[in-house]
Amino acid sequence: MENPVMLAAGILGTTGASLKRAARSGAGCVVTKSVGPEPRDGHKGPVVVEVEGGLLNAMGLPNPSYRNFQEEIDFAKKGGSPVVASIFGSNPEEFSTVAEGLDADGFELNLSCPHAERYGAEIGCEACNVEEITRAVKKSVGAGVPVWVKLTPNVADITSLGQAAERGGADAVVAINTLRAMAIDVESGRPILGNRFGGLSGPAIKPIAVKCVFDLASAIEIPVIGVGGISTWEDALEMIMAGAEGVQVGTALTGGYGVFASITEGISSYLERKRITLSEVRGIARRFS
Amino acid sequence: MKPINAVIERVREETPTVRTFFFDPALDPVPGQYLMVWVRGADEIPMSFSYPNGITVQRVGDATEALFSLGEGDSIGIRGPLGNGFSLIGDSILLIGGGLGGAPLSLLGEVAKDQGIDVTALVGYRCCEDVLFKERFEKMGELVITTDDGSLGTCGRTSAGLSCLDLEDFDQIYLCGPEPMMWDVIQKCKGFEEKIQASINRYMKCGMGICGSCCLDPDGFRVCIEGPVIKADRLLESEFGRYRRGPSGSKEHYGR
Numbered sequence: 079m080e081n082p083v084m085l086a087a088g089i090l091g092t093t094g095a096s097l098k099r100a101a102r103s104g105a106g107c108v109v110t111k112s113v114g115p116e117p118r119d120g121h122k123g124p125v126v127v128e129v130e131g132g133l134l135n136a137m138g139l140p141n142p143s144y145r146n147f148q149e150e151i152d153f154a155k156k157g158g159s160p161v162v163a164s165i166f167g168s169n170p171e172e173f174s175t176v177a178e179g180l181d182a183d184g185f186e187l188n189l190s191c192p193h194a195e196r197y198g199a200e201i202g203c204e205a206c207n208v209e210e211i212t213r214a215v216k217k218s219v220g221a222g223v224p225v226w227v228k229l230t231p232n233v234a235d236i237t238s239l240g241q242a243a244e245r246g247g248a249d250a251v252v253a254i255n256t257l258r259a260m261a262i263d264v265e266s267g268r269p270i271l272g273n274r275f276g277g278l279s280g281p282a283i284k285p286i287a288v289k290c291v292f293d294l295a296s297a298i299e300i301p302v303i304g305v306g307g308i309s310t311w312e313d314a315l316e317m318i319m320a321g322a323e324g325v326q327v328g329t330a331l332t333g334g335y336g337v338f339a340s341i342t343e344g345i346s347s348y349l350e351r352k353r354i355t356l357s358e359v360r361g362i363a364r365r366f367s
Numbered sequence: 368m369k370p371i372n373a374v375i376e377r378v379r380e381e382t383p384t385v386r387t388f389f390f391d392p393a394l395d396p397v398p399g400q401y402l403m404v405w406v407r408g409a410d411e412i413p414m415s416f417s418y419p420n421g422i423t424v425q426r427v428g429d430a431t432e433a434l435f436s437l438g439e440g441d442s443i444g445i446r447g448p449l450g451n452g453f454s455l456i457g458d459s460i461l462l463i464g465g466g467l468g469g470a471p472l473s474l475l476g477e478v479a480k481d482q483g484i485d486v487t488a489l490v491g492y493r494c495c496e497d498v499l500f501k502e503r504f505e506k507m508g509e510l511v512i513t514t515d516d517g518s519l520g521t522c523g524r525t526s527a528g529l530s531c532l533d534l535e536d537f538d539q540i541y542l543c544g545p546e547p548m549m550w551d552v553i554q555k556c557k558g559f560e561e562k563i564q565a566s567i568n569r570y571m572k573c574g575m576g577i578c579g580s581c582c583l584d585p586d587g588f589r590v591c592i593e594g595p596v597i598k599a600d601r602l603l604e605s606e607f608g609r610y611r612r613g614p615s616g617s618k619e620h621y622g623r
Contacts, residue, residue, distance in 0.1 A: 088578075089577050089578075089579065090576075090577060090579040090582065090587070090589075091579055092578070092579040092580055092582065092612070092616040093579060093582045093584060093587065093612070093616070094584075095582055095583070095584045095585050095587035096579045096582040096587035096589070097587075098587065099586065099587035100587075111579065111616070117615040117617060118615055119613070119614035119615050120614060120615070122409070122410045122411075123403075123405070123411030123412065123572060124370065124403070124405055124411040124444075125411070125572050125578070126572070126573040126574075126575065126577075126578065127369055127370075128368055128369060128575075129369070133575075133577075135573075135578075137572070137578060140572075140580070140614055140615050141615060141616055142615045142616045142617035143615075143617075146617050146618075153584075153585075261369065263369075263370065263372075263407070263444060265372040265442065265444075266407055266442075268407055268408070270369065270370065270405075270444075272410065272411070328577075329577070331576070331577050332575050332576060332577055334576075
């Protein structure tokens with residue numbers, strides 16, 4: 079992938095049109111909204127709340143199911159960037175069914191959504207599940223199709239999940255998904271999100287993501303894709319210096335589609351000014367271990 | 368922003384299924400902008416402003432049902448004003464509304480009238496019991512009413528009232544109503560699409576342009592922040608009138 083700045087899963091990824099627009103705006107790769115075995119409407123609102131340092135969301139994995147999603151992927155491809163399908167299920171069989179039912183440039187396994195019963199982090203917090211599901215999907219889609227595993231930070235040691243993904247045959251891991259969090263309405267004492275709790279994203283979680291990427295890059299051989307709170311080219315470089323092969327941008331899209339161009343242009347001028355290449359910068363922080 | 372607390376000061380029954388809720392504090396919306404209304408314990412839903420401190424709501428589902436159970440002194444959470452509203456252009460404007468679509472248009476008409484702009488309104492309803500904001504529209508200027516059953520005004524769809532008007536007389540046309548009605552009006556205003564600003568409805572969840580549930584095909588226009596007002600010539604190049612997406616993101620086709 080020439081351009082390492084991608085659109086993260088769950089952001090503007092419901093329709094082929096919005097994915098195409100992200101690609102045309104400079105995303106080097108786009109990841110779809112997570113697609114599962116059956117249609118889901120998602121949680122009742124509020125599904126997103128702005129909080130200090132970011133956003134809290136509990137969308138609840140709304141999706142039209144893999145049966146109704148291929149046309150979105152096909153349309154998204156017109157944007158000219160690879161289209162990775164984010165998929166979820168509650169067990170290896172469901173994951174395989176969804177993967178086999180879609181034709182995409184790659185798959186990202188959502189083993190990390192923190193707010194949907196039976197899915198995401200509920201199963202992805204156990205290393206054995208991560209390994210088994212990764213192996214099952216890898217077997218289903220064949221060696222030629224990249225399979226990435228998106229990991230949850232809501233565990234004591236994320237590297238054990240990364241190692242499990244690697245053992246299962248993953249081509250890369252993506253870190254991190256949102257952190258479990260909550261906001262309460264002081265007028266009523268009621269949690270604001272319809273689901274009561276959700277996942278925190280945005281600038282507040284960036285230092286956590288940087289540390290997770292740093293640790294994962296040291297613990298596994300397969301590439302790590304960094305995500306969590308990236309809004310500027312400096313943020314992206316920080317993640318790459320921690321060892322990330324590429325980065326994904328999500329919450330920063332609240333500032334518009336221009337974020338992709340501003341990050342890639344910022345990185346290019348930096349590399350020019352320092353007269354170095356991206357691969358020379360990658361993982362540079364680990365020299366100071 | 369987090370939802371702010373707003374106290375319901377007054378509830379006015381407009382029709383058997385429509386009520387206007389006046390709340391405090393008032394916000395400062397551009398007509399056509401909307402707010403997200405959190406009915407605690409039920410859902411958060413987008414609503415157009417019918418007044419700077421008011422929303423006019425039809426009882427259609429769980430969230431509006433829950434809202435209808437609230438009265439004076441109860442409170443809701445609100446965030447807004449959100450999105451891009453109507454922009455006032457010219458000295459003479461036409462408002463075309465269908466049913467509850469008259470809500471944002473009546474606010475627009477009042478603001479326009481205050482600025483010395485000539486306002487004409489064409490508003491369609493199913494029947495005379497559904498008539499909404501008749502006095503508000505009458506105070507602005509000429510009013511043409513249509514009803515599907517002919518119980519008031521011209522009999523027929525909203526577009527039937529176009530025969531009473533010369534579209535050349537207006538610098539800008541503002542449209543809001545159910546999608547099939549808006550589609551019908553746009554079809555009957557051939558050649559005038561460039562001067563029609565329409566406020567459209569899509570499944571809006573986040574209200575900040577990131578969840579993607581309200582995006583229009585084929586160019587990914589984010590209705591919640593780039594809309595809900597969009598020009599008709601652009602609508603004609605979109606999915607509008609053919610299908611929309613439901614809460615899961617699946618397409619729901621209009622039978623047309």
